[in-house]
Amino acid sequence: MDFNYLYLSLDGRIGRQSYWIGIAGFVVIALVVGLIIAVIAGLNTTLGLILALIVEIVLIYPAYCLMGKRFQDRGKPASYALIGLAVSIVIALLGVLGITHDALGQPTAFGWICNVVQIIIGVWFLVELGILRGTVGPNEYGPDPV
Template sequence: MDFKQLYLSIDGRIGRSTFWLKFALPIIIISIILNIIAGVMAGTDPNNPNPAGFAIVGIWNLLLIYPSICVYAKRWHDRDKSAWWILIGLIPFIGAIWTLIECGFLKGTDGSNRFGEDPVPTA
């Protein structure tokens, strides 16, 4: 699956390995680095912090909205569920745990489903 299909399209399915290796882990690593940079840029003076670093983190988070929707939609599709299940993430605490378990740890449906072919065919 190419970059455009993975991050900019809601169609299709992706497996857990694609989700973790091409989406979740890179985003986690980049976010940690950006937060460290933001903290360093903020300085040590609590009365006069530099907001530029936090603006960078905010822009990064805004840029992630659409690609995140696309990737999570494909993971929900792999579980043979509608992309509307993304909305469960809006429920505090429970939604995040549910999404992590369903999209991050549970295997997708074997074979074809209503959203396409199995992204990780078994031999």
């Protein structure tokens, strides 16, 4: 598995197996970094939210490359991945600003709306990228990776 290609290139297509391997890498990073942030800054603190936002920003391009190639395998432009990434960053920024939660860290009404939007996009991405097969045979983005 070429992880440079997986996380740093927008060229071509990847199948579901490569996508899930890439997602597993993000899960490991999120767990390790999340634990470090929780130890350093605590949970639901402004500093913790800022550090989490910074990590999310750092991981945007690798996530875009991974999801973009998977969208391309489905015959769609990589830019579709930006929908989920942009929503995620905006909601994280709103969290840092204290707009999506109260002083106790509980979601506000707007925070719940943001959560629902993220769930809808997450289900779409799960089905589109993680479950459905890519275009059979070559498409405009390259040969079939299967």
